[in-house]
Amino acid sequence: MDIDGIDHVEFFVGDAQQWAHFLCFAFGFRVQGQAGPETGLPGRRSLLLVQGDIRVLLTSALDPEDPAAVYTARHGDGVATIAFSVADTRGAFETAVAQGAAVAEEPTVLERCGARVVTASVAGFGDVTHRFVERTGDPEEFLPGLMEMVPSTPAAQEPPLLAVLDHAAICLPAGELAPTVEYYQKVFGFSQIFEEFIEVGEQAMDSKVVQSPSGKITFTLIEPVVGRKPGQIDEFLARHGGAGVQHLALLTDDIVGTVKTLEQRGVAFLQTPDTYYTELEQRLGRPELDLGALRETNVLVDRDHWGEVFQIFTQSMHIRRTFFWEVIDRHGARTFGSGNIKALYEAKARERATA
Known part of the structure; x- marks a missing residue:
């Protein structure tokens, strides 16, 4: 199966306009497309937000029976679909189904003015699906015939703060980790790397x-360990109503500058104890970025065989305190070291303790 990358991530939310306002004002996204009954999309409204190579589709239901309404009633606002860019949607779909994936949406062809998009969806984890997306023709057309594209403004030409989606963190109920890894290996050809x-x-x-x-x-x-004291993963699963995306990591090439800009726009990040920085050089040696700047912005750092990775996590804006964002800057690092994962766990524990 020839999966290139992430085409887009779709959120099912109660109010797409409100989400779009915050993501555009605070994170620097821009609206590139809009869809609804007036454009040929029945029962829902969607807004396409873009920044760098990141595409976020925000969808709100107009019909109480729409899947978006069912999803938000159970889970609240959250990631419903992670779409994969492929060269051949039908081939990828047929391969996935043959390897055991449940069908979510049969192949559909959308065309307009030379642009052609073929989509199909299969089950992923929990209630999250994976949409295969094959695109030819005009790259600006997102859903030909269903979405009205919004012309770019001069502001859209400014360098983006955030470049790509680096990774997604997914919480699973106890006992589902190994089967989920096996599922992604068998169905999508993924490999376990850490x-x-x-x-x-x-x-x-x-x-x-x-x-x-x-x-x-x-x-x-990620799954909680049975027999241990319940923690943040258990809390996510209870509040979210099962497996789901806990956070998405957004890659930047200047994390200190990006964090300062986002804070000025109202984004709230988790705080890091000062002792973390007093012990940092003893634990890892002197980091590539200025220690004072890291301390000022609460940015965390870890190292692997290839280099360093810098990261910080936002406070959750979700009413259920489930989904949040990560900002990440890789200086050669390719993997997720124990320091990174433990830092996330401890950072969320600090947020829970002060809630």
Whole structure:
């Protein structure tokens, strides 16, 4: 199966306009398309947001029976679809189904003015699906015949703060980690590239990372350890109503500058204890970025065989305190070291303690 990368991520949300306002004002996305009954999309409204190579589709239901309404009633706002860019949708769909994937949407062809998009969907984890997307013709057309594209403005030509989706972190119920890894290996041809057992006090979790052959799609899969004190993964599963995307990581090439800009626009990040930075050089040596700047912005750092990775996590804006964002900057690092995963776990534990 020839999966290139992530075509887009679709959120099912109660109010797409409200989400779009925040993501555009605070994170620097811009609206590139809009769809609804007036454009030929019945029962729902969607807004397409773009920044760099990141495409986010926000969808709100107009019909209480629409899948978007069913999803938000159970899970609240969240990631419903992670779409894969492929050269041959029908071939990818047939291969996935033959390998055991459940059908979510049969292949559909959308065409307009020379642009052609073929889509089909299969089950992923929990209620999240994967949409295969094959595109030919005008690259600006997102859903030909169903979405009205919005002309670019001069502001759209400014350099983006955020470049691509680096990875998605996914929480799974206990006992589902190994079967989910096997599913992505068998159905989509992903490989397991990392695993880690994390202990923080009386809490513990298992994590495995799977990645597409292209290296452009990475999922960090996490499950709680049975018999340990319930922690943030258990909390997510209870509030979300099962497996789901806990966060999406947005890649930048200047994390200090990006964090300062986002904070000025109202994005709230998790705070890091000052002791983290006083002990940092002893733990890892002197980082490539200025220690004072890291301390000022609360950015975390870890190292692997190839280099360093810098990251920070936003506070959750979700009413259920489930989904949040990560901003990440890779200086050669390719993997997810134990320090990164443990830092996330401890950072969320600090947020829970002060909630």
